[in-house]
Amino acid sequence: MTSVLEIDGLTVSFSTPDGDVSAVSDISLSVDAGECLGLVGESGSGKSQTFMAALGLLADNGTATGEIRLDGIDLLSASEKKLNTLRGERIAMIFQDPMTSLTPHMKIGRQLSEVLIEHQNVDTKTGWARALDMLNRVHIPAAERRLDMYPHELSGGLRQRVMIAMALMCEPEVIVADEPTTALDVTVQAQILDLLTEVKDNLDAAIVLITHDLGVVAGLADRVAVMYAGRIVEQGTVGDIFASPAHPYTQGLLACTPRLDVETEELITIFGQPPNLQNLPSGCSFHPRCTYVVEQCKSERPALEVMNNGHIKACFRPHVEA
């Protein structure tokens, strides 16, 4: 089965007054239809920029090289016009902050129907009818009334539902959710995660879930890729990653995430700080923070190595599956 979205050797760099910075360095990913890929990383990992490049939303001083293929079409070399037809219709994005992602002066109904009118050439009446239908599908109560409202009149949770509705309007093949619940309260987050599970179960779309929250990933993702300093350091099924993490960074992340179900005397931490992308350590970018560092790590960067079951790691240390 060929993947719906394939990223091949993607590098994203930004030109700054202090020189060029690589936010993403040579990563390759793929997502199949009906599967959810969780992309995990902290600040500076490059997880968001990867998909900003895919949707052509990089800042002016950013350049992306490599290939990003949506059903065979290379998004990076597509013209702006072509991208406009693809965005929203075949690949859609849900952003972190719904307040700034929804147009404040346009009614919800209009924003939703516009997506359809723009891409599928329906008339206004059909557009609004489908918008209403979509609001119901994302379980927004009193949907008819909400169509006539402005974004600021809705709560954070409702706004995020509207964002999800907007992404679903054209039934795209790929949905990218960038930290969709980070800005929400935990009870609202639970509701949105439920909705996303429903979307995943009912639609055949490929979902990319970008987040730093391992709990969210555990609930939704089928496969997980872990990024650090612009590179993928580990990739595998969600079961493998959580039960038997191979890379010390993944192990560290799992260990230092405080959990409700486990009582610990002291929180384990990852020593040191997130990487400075303008001044990355030599060899393996993680080595200054790694418990298992050896000489080789400081001079040589480990390549991605495939273990069994599609479990991939970028580390010299041998891994024993649990």
Added chain:
Amino acid sequence: MSDVPINKRRPGSNLSVPNADALDKAADVEGRSLWQDAFRRLKANRAAMISAIFLIVLAFICFVGTAFVPWSYEEIDWDILEATPPNFATGHYLGTDSLGRDLLARILQGGQVSFLVGILATSVALVIGVSVGATAGFVGGRVDQFLMRFVDVMYAVPLMFFIIILMVVFGRNFYLMFLAIGFVEWLTMSRIVRGQTLTLKNKEFIEAARASGGSTTSIILRHIVPNVFGVVIVYVTLTIPQVILLESFLSFLGLGVQPPMTSWGALIAEGAQEMEITPRTLILPAVCLSTTLFCFNFLGDGLRDALDPKDR
């Protein structure tokens, strides 16, 4: 840029490794302040830098140059007694005005007065404006209401008449003039500073300063003033030309400096009377005044761009 900090660990924690380099007892690392960042941005702005250099050179010439010119600004050349074109032999490098006084010397002296008035009057406006604005903005409540209503009332007073009355009542005193001008210009300065203060007041580091035991005065002096400074500097460079212009206008009306002392405005006034006969006496001081005003404005724009917080 950022160093790896020491993280005091308790024995037994398995994911911590003293991997950092040995703590060298090197000297303190000097920080790169926001001012230095802004200055770097300013240096990249050609127009602003050229203007700044031009202004400095011009001011230097005006203040130092009078020692090198053969004639003084009030000396009448009894041999000429009328406006003449430039003549190196007689030492009148730019010619004379209608009374036989050396034009170059008068322009230089006029420059001194214009710069002095500009800077001194603006300084007066600065001190009063910042004090009133910061206090009104930070303290708020009745104090703010009172001060701002006072400013509003002052705005309503036709300031030209105010200055004219001052000058008439107290005579055409040089120092009084820039006090009067400064007193008029502080109004807008205080409004600007008050606006900035209001924005700052709600920032978390001000709350932190209160929590650290700061009194109102200490917070205003330590935190508010340095942080409004950027806006103030920009406004100062834009106020100076306004002040010079105001002074020129007063001189044009005959209310500015007392003759034989002159300013660029007074020279322009004199020159305007003889515009048709000897345009030189009008054009030369006018060019000096205009370019100075241009330069201050370019510099002000450059400063505003350099201090723009977008980069932070």
Added chain:
Amino acid sequence: MSDAFLQVRDLKVHFPIRTGGILIGRYTPLKAVDGVSFDLNPGETLGVVGESGCGKSTLGRAVLQLIGATDGAVSWLGTDLTSLNKKELIAARENLQIVFQDPLASLDPRMTAGDIIAEPLLNYRSTMSKAERRMMVEGIMERVGLLPRMINRYPHEFSGGQCQRIGIARAMILRPKLVICDEPVSALDVSIQAQVVNLLMDLQRDFGLALLFISHDLAIVRHISHRVLVLYLGRVMELADKAALYATPRHPYTQALLSAVPIPDPTQERNKDRILLTGELPSPLNPPTGCVFRTRCGKATDLCASQTPKLERAGDGQEVACHHWKD
């Protein structure tokens, strides 16, 4: 154990919001904090949890009197802070400090790290010489995990975690007795969050601090707190010892909160029972009568609408404000 350390009694903070009227304004009170009472003992950490709009940040600031209280009392070492004048309040603040949520915003961008940390010394130890101050600043910098030679660096040159350490150093330099931590790690990366939480716990042990730890992250609160206070729309829902709250939450809201927290374990997370709340958060301008939580509660009855439940004992070290917690 002094019984008069920090005692908050029926604290209310209402903000008058203009809701109408053309010439003469009509004001409605926004009830951010509406009757909160608790005690805090030396060396103890009280975790305050709740979601947005529950008033936890306002509560923290009201305890320090950074925001004035509309009603109620905050008794600190026997003195009612709400009755102090400005000068006395400044004097009292020597022992009451706060660490803020946004690491960068709480630092004056024009001051060096050293100056920022030294500011409490300037206010309270004005007789110290420059050299003595510097020594103290370097000492506390090392203690919180910052390299002393960064003393002349500016906030924008530090990372988020380091900025937060500067804020902590500033709060701790006078060895205060009580520190309010207002979401101190929410803006930090996960790996750094753990470092800062450990640091706070270390400092608490060493200095014998009492901490009021405000956060929306129940897992972190569980780790650092001895007792936990659950807030909703400015009222206390449950106040319990940590073990009791997490093992046997009695209030329906606490139960919903705990079930909503994602667990980083695929099998557990996908198979757990999630209690989903219905409805929306009511506006604090118009809170529901009686129990403020009743509009979203599965157990709500008419009694809940007419009578506001009071905190009652539900077990050892556990108090609940609910009419139906036994059901």
